[in-house]
Amino acid sequence: MRHLLSIEDLSADDLSGLLDLAQTFEAVQQRDVPKVPALRGKTVVLAFFEDSTRTRTSFDLAARRLSADLVNFSAGSSSLKKGESLRDTIETIDAMGVDAIVIRHASSGVPQQVTRWTKAAVINAGDGWHQHPTQALLDAYTIRKRLGTLEGKRVVLCGDIQHSRVARSNIQAFTKLGATVTVVAPRTLLPSSLDHWPVEVSKSLDESLEQSDVLYLLRIQHERMGQSLLPSVREYRASYGLTTERARKLSQDCVIMHPGPMNRGVEIDPEVVDDPRVAVLDQVTAGVAVRMAVLFNVLGPGQFDRDDEADPASSSKKRSAA
Amino acid sequence: MIVLRGGTVIDQTGSSQRDVVVDQATGLIVEIDQDVVATKATTHPGEEHQVHDVSGCMLAPGFVDLHAHLRDPGDEAAETVLSGSRAAALGGYTAIVAMPDTDPCLDNAGQVLAMESRKRGALCDVIVSGTVSEGRQGQQLAPMAELAGLGVSTFTDCGSGIQDAGFLQRALEYANDLVTDSGNGCVIAQPCDLIELSAGGQMHEGEWSCTLGLAGCLGLAEELMVGRGIALARQTGARLHLQHLSMAESFDLVREAKAAGVPVTADVSPHHLILTDQACAGYDTAFKVMPPLRTDADVAAARQAIEDGTIDAIATGHAPHSPDAKERPFDQAPAGVLGLETAFAALMTELDLELDLLLGLLSWQPAEIAGLGGRHGCKLEVGQPANLVVIDPAKSWTVEPVGLASRAVNTPFAEREFVGKIRHTLWNGEFVVENFEATR
Numbered sequence: 001m002r003h004l005l006s007i008e009d010l011s012a013d014d015l016s017g018l019l020d021l022a023q024t025f026e027a028v029q030q031r032d033v034p035k036v037p038a039l040r041g042k043t044v045v046l047a048f049f050e051d052s053t054r055t056r057t058s059f060d061l062a063a064r065r066l067s068a069d070l071v072n073f074s075a076g077s078s079s080l081k082k083g084e085s086l087r088d089t090i091e092t093i094d095a096m097g098v099d100a101i102v103i104r105h106a107s108s109g110v111p112q113q114v115t116r117w118t119k120a121a122v123i124n125a126g127d128g129w130h131q132h133p134t135q136a137l138l139d140a141y142t143i144r145k146r147l148g149t150l151e152g153k154r155v156v157l158c159g160d161i162q163h164s165r166v167a168r169s170n171i172q173a174f175t176k177l178g179a180t181v182t183v184v185a186p187r188t189l190l191p192s193s194l195d196h197w198p199v200e201v202s203k204s205l206d207e208s209l210e211q212s213d214v215l216y217l218l219r220i221q222h223e224r225m226g227q228s229l230l231p232s233v234r235e236y237r238a239s240y241g242l243t244t245e246r247a248r249k250l251s252q253d254c255v256i257m258h259p260g261p262m263n264r265g266v267e268i269d270p271e272v273v274d275d276p277r278v279a280v281l282d283q284v285t286a287g288v289a290v291r292m293a294v295l296f297n298v299l300g301p302g303q304f305d306r307d308d309e310a311d312p313a314s315s316s317k318k319r320s321a322a
Numbered sequence: 323m324i325v326l327r328g329g330t331v332i333d334q335t336g337s338s339q340r341d342v343v344v345d346q347a348t349g350l351i352v353e354i355d356q357d358v359v360a361t362k363a364t365t366h367p368g369e370e371h372q373v374h375d376v377s378g379c380m381l382a383p384g385f386v387d388l389h390a391h392l393r394d395p396g397d398e399a400a401e402t403v404l405s406g407s408r409a410a411a412l413g414g415y416t417a418i419v420a421m422p423d424t425d426p427c428l429d430n431a432g433q434v435l436a437m438e439s440r441k442r443g444a445l446c447d448v449i450v451s452g453t454v455s456e457g458r459q460g461q462q463l464a465p466m467a468e469l470a471g472l473g474v475s476t477f478t479d480c481g482s483g484i485q486d487a488g489f490l491q492r493a494l495e496y497a498n499d500l501v502t503d504s505g506n507g508c509v510i511a512q513p514c515d516l517i518e519l520s521a522g523g524q525m526h527e528g529e530w531s532c533t534l535g536l537a538g539c540l541g542l543a544e545e546l547m548v549g550r551g552i553a554l555a556r557q558t559g560a561r562l563h564l565q566h567l568s569m570a571e572s573f574d575l576v577r578e579a580k581a582a583g584v585p586v587t588a589d590v591s592p593h594h595l596i597l598t599d600q601a602c603a604g605y606d607t608a609f610k611v612m613p614p615l616r617t618d619a620d621v622a623a624a625r626q627a628i629e630d631g632t633i634d635a636i637a638t639g640h641a642p643h644s645p646d647a648k649e650r651p652f653d654q655a656p657a658g659v660l661g662l663e664t665a666f667a668a669l670m671t672e673l674d675l676e677l678d679l680l681l682g683l684l685s686w687q688p689a690e691i692a693g694l695g696g697r698h699g700c701k702l703e704v705g706q707p708a709n710l711v712v713i714d715p716a717k718s719w720t721v722e723p724v725g726l727a728s729r730a731v732n733t734p735f736a737e738r739e740f741v742g743k744i745r746h747t748l749w750n751g752e753f754v755v756e757n758f759e760a761t762r
Contacts, residue, residue: 085650110651130536131535191532195529
């Protein structure tokens with residue numbers, strides 16, 4: 001891979017290959033010294049323009065365990081506060097000679113825009129409502145580990161699909177790996193056009209429970225109430241929350257997942273969180289191995305050398321005209 | 323004298339092979355006939371004749387753009403009256419209507435008069451429009467009668483448009499009685515977008531917005547506003563011009579309204595006749611525009627509407643934005659595309675349209691709407707002002723954003739190859755574009 005921007009760019013074989021690679025890195029993590037020199041001499045920048053705990057920490061650990069040099073950059077303490085543009089910020093980082101930029105941004109499409117301004121590999125760590133490809137990979141990894149395969153599995157994705165980058169990337173990853181996906185949500189939280197998505201749509205979580213091999217719950221954001229997309233979290237829980245009653249209807253080996261952070265008592269009742277079918281911590285563990293696989297794939301031996309390509313800034317043109 | 327020899331003249335009366343002689347001193351066409359050089363020119367041996375061979379080219383009335391944002395005053399990094407007029411001349415325009423959403427906006431006599439000095443040195447007529455409301459806030463009517471007295475005949479709260487139906491009704495009634503200093507009636511021009519339904523939207527709401535994770539603008543927001551405008555024009559009997567329509571449903575509404583005799587006119591932009599929302603797939607903000615690029619079906623409906631006369635004019639909606647602004651994330655970048663310099667070539671290349679139909683949409687029809695009929699979009703005949711273009715229909719060229727005359731580079735046609743280019747533009751008898759280059 002040159003960059004990792006979207007699951008859409010990957011084939012089923014690409015996905016399986018990354019999951020296999022993650023498996024070998026998971027073994028590395030169980031060693032006494034969980035570190036390999038695979039990316040020694042490579043520099044990775046974590047450019048997070050939006051807050052994140054697990055993704056950022058996970059990428060940080062993944063880079064360290066591959067012996068890469070790591071620079072943490074956060075929007076709050078950077079020149080962005082002085083009004084520096086995104087392009088100038090990226091070009092500044094690029095000019096220092098980095099090999100990969102891991103980027104998180106609240107606006108959809110930023111990782112793709114950034115590829116025009118840097119020679120480094122760009123890894124999307126979540127952009128707006130668009131994509132969160134490493135989340136999809138770690139989720140697929142978790143399912144594969146628990147159920148052996150995704151082929152033929154029935155995944156129910158419940159919650160705010162419209163505003164979810166996790167939903168968009170997971171639907172693509174799961175279906176490419178052979179699973180079927182059903183989305184369950186109130187109409188106000190579904191995209192207006194689902195005709196081109198490889199999903200079934202269900203209005204009732206209750207009707208979807210018994211058939212599901214994986215129940216994937218998405219986080220509800222409180223701002224959705226203010227936008228009149230939902231009346232209240234209470235009403236959401238009543239129809240779409242994983243209550244203890246609903247958890248009883250799930251099969252014994254159903255995998256219950258959530259990208260975190262969880263709203264206990266909204267998407268999932270507190271008592272259900274400790275159910276052994278809940279794989280939330282497995283997801284977090286898988287995150288490090290999967291991100292090691294992604295970094296290694298992008299930067300490892302035989303991969304793209306940043307000096308091979310013509311200067312991308314040459315396409316920038318009449319910038320100074322402004 | 324300028325002699326344009328060997329070309330085909332096309333105007334609202336038809337087309338024929340004729341030579342055109344222009345007097346630079348008066349700016350008028352003084353002779354138009356077959357083979358004038360062999361006859362009359364030689365009978366006036368004392369006069370200097372500048373003969374231009376334009377064989378293979380078409381001569382037509384200069385174009386008129388109803389919708390150009392010149393950003394001057396306020397955002398001169400993106401465009402100035404001068405740079406915008408140069409882009410216009412290169413695109414074949416001899417008159418452009420400058421939108422009043424400058425900063426400060428053109429909502430009073432002082433600002434309108436101040437435009438006179440900015441127009442100095444321009445390469446075409448820059449027609450100043452005014453806002454409908456003070457500060458474009460939709461609360462208080464702007465002094466439209468006073469502005470009409472200064473020659474303003476088009477009033478628009480372009481941008482979001484007038485959102486309050488009652489305010490639009492009163493504005494239509496008030497403007498309908500106004501007459502400019504040159505005796506023209508006035509018209510309200512309204513962009514059609516109900517912001518209650520489109521607020522926050524970044525692109526057309528549909529398959530692509532869902533995949534790209536960008537908030538959508540519901541097409542219904544346009545349709546409802548078009549319907550409201552038509553109903554109010556019918557109710558008040560006042561002229562209303564609907565700007566840059568983009569939805570199939572909008573064209574149907576206008577078609578019905580015209581059939582019922584409602585005094586509405588409408589325009590469409592070149593990009594809405596050529597591009598679809600799929601263009602946004604790479605998050606290139608050059609394709610972010612309002613109204614947004616729509617679907618294949620809407621493009622087909624727009625093409626139908628210009629062919630059957632539902633749409634009166636093609637207006638560029640020329641909206642320069644500085645590179646810094648357009649390099650923001652897609653949801654933070656301003657909406658708008660350049661249009662003046664590429665409109666004709668893009669349309670000629672991409673649309674399978676009879677040339678006289680296209681010229682009507684670009685020239686004499688918009689000239690009527692803007693009240694410029696006596697000076698622009700005129701038949702090419704003796705005594706008329708020499709506002710005309712010479713089109714080279716075989717010239718192929720590639721759009722280089724940096725090479726465009728606009729200060730900004732936000733063309734949606736970057737790197738596209740077009741066939742057909744404006745070879746000469748004459749404005750009041752002066753070459754403002756000669757052999758594809760601006761003369762100043």
